[in-house]
Structures are given as C-alpha cells and as structure tokens.
C-alpha cells in the first residue's frame with residue numbers, strides 16, 4: 001500500500017536527509033560525479049536546509065510503501081504553476097507505481113492550490129527520469145543552466161504538464 005504523508009517535523013527532515021543521501025549517491029554519481037552529489041546534498045538536502053526551504057514555502061512529503069519510507073517529494077506554488085522541486089524513489093521501489101501515485105497526488109495538490117500546470121527541471125543526462133516524465137504527460141519547454149557555487153552548475157531541461 002502506498003501512502004504520502006506531509007513532512008513537517010525535524011525527525012521527518014532527518015529521514016528525508018537519509019533518503020536523499022542514499023538515493024542521490026546511487027542515482028546521480030554517474031551523472032554529475034561524487035563531488036557535486038556531496039556538495040548538493042550539503043547545500044539542499046540536510047535537515048537544516050530542508051527546514052529553511054519549508055520556511056520559504058516548499059512542502060515536503062514522504063512516500064511510504066507498505067509502511068517503509070521509500071522516497072520523498074517536494075512542491076512549491078509559483079504563480080499559476082506548481083513547481084515539482086524534488087521527486088525521488090529508492091532504486092528497489094522504482095517501477096512499482098510509486099511515481100505514478102505521487103504524480104496523481106501532486107496533480108491534486110496543484111488543483112487545490114489553483115494551479116494550471118506542474119513545472120519541473122531535470123538534468124539533461126537523467127534520461128530514465130526524462131522518459132518517465134514524458135510518459136506521465138510532461139513536455140519539454142526549454143533548458144536552464146544554474147550556477148550553484150563551488151564551480152558546479154545544474155544543467156537541466158525544463159518540463160511542464162498542463163492540468
């Protein structure tokens with residue numbers, strides 16, 4: 001059974017930090033290299049960084065599969081768009097419908113917040129996830145390179161889904 005629960009305690013931010021550490025090392029090392037993975041976890045996915053993002057309007061949720069924390073997601077309203085900032089499922093739980101259930105949940109959240117579309121950015125070399133997003137109804141709307149400091153950049157496509 002899949003459940004999606006809002007994360008708004010320090011304990012839940014620590015759990016997300018652990019999930020991010022596992023998933024990002026496994027998934028992104030071959031895409032952006034270990035140094036950038038570690039830098040980005042420190043900058044964006046420690047419990048302290050998450051707490052600061054929540055204060056800025058990001059909402060985090062943990063995705064449970066049979067009571068196990070299998071992944072997480074984060075969203076933020078930006079005008080008429082709901083920005084899907086993060087969606088990460090642990091490798092062993094992918095392909096079981098968690099992403100699809102999470103996306104249906106995100107669409108409900110978009111409707112609740114009077115948004116007409118969901119937007120996201122995805123690394124241009126993250127080809128499996130790009131395929132999954134296209135399958136789930138997203139279209140490519142351009143590209144963006146963001147300087148994140150320490151000599152690192154995020155080299156992304158922008159995608160969106162109209163709802």
Ligand SMILES: CC(C)(COP(=O)(O)OP(=O)(O)OC[C@H]1O[C@@H](n2cnc3c(N)ncnc32)[C@H](O)[C@@H]1OP(=O)(O)O)[C@@H](O)C(=O)NCCC(=O)NCCS
Pocket residue numbers: 027087088089090093094095096097098099100101121122123126127128129131132135136
């Ligand atoms: C992208 C991600 C969130 C998708 O979650 P998931 O639980 O694996 O997805 P689901 O099992 O719910 O699949 C959703 C649908 O997309 C399809 N799909 C998933 N991966 C696919 C791929 N690589 N190519 C084509 N279709 C794909 C599935 O077949 C499924 O459709 P179906 O139910 O009709 O068969 C997950 O794979 C993930 O966390 N990846 C690694 C981290 C990442 O890159 N996150 C995105 C950062 S921008």
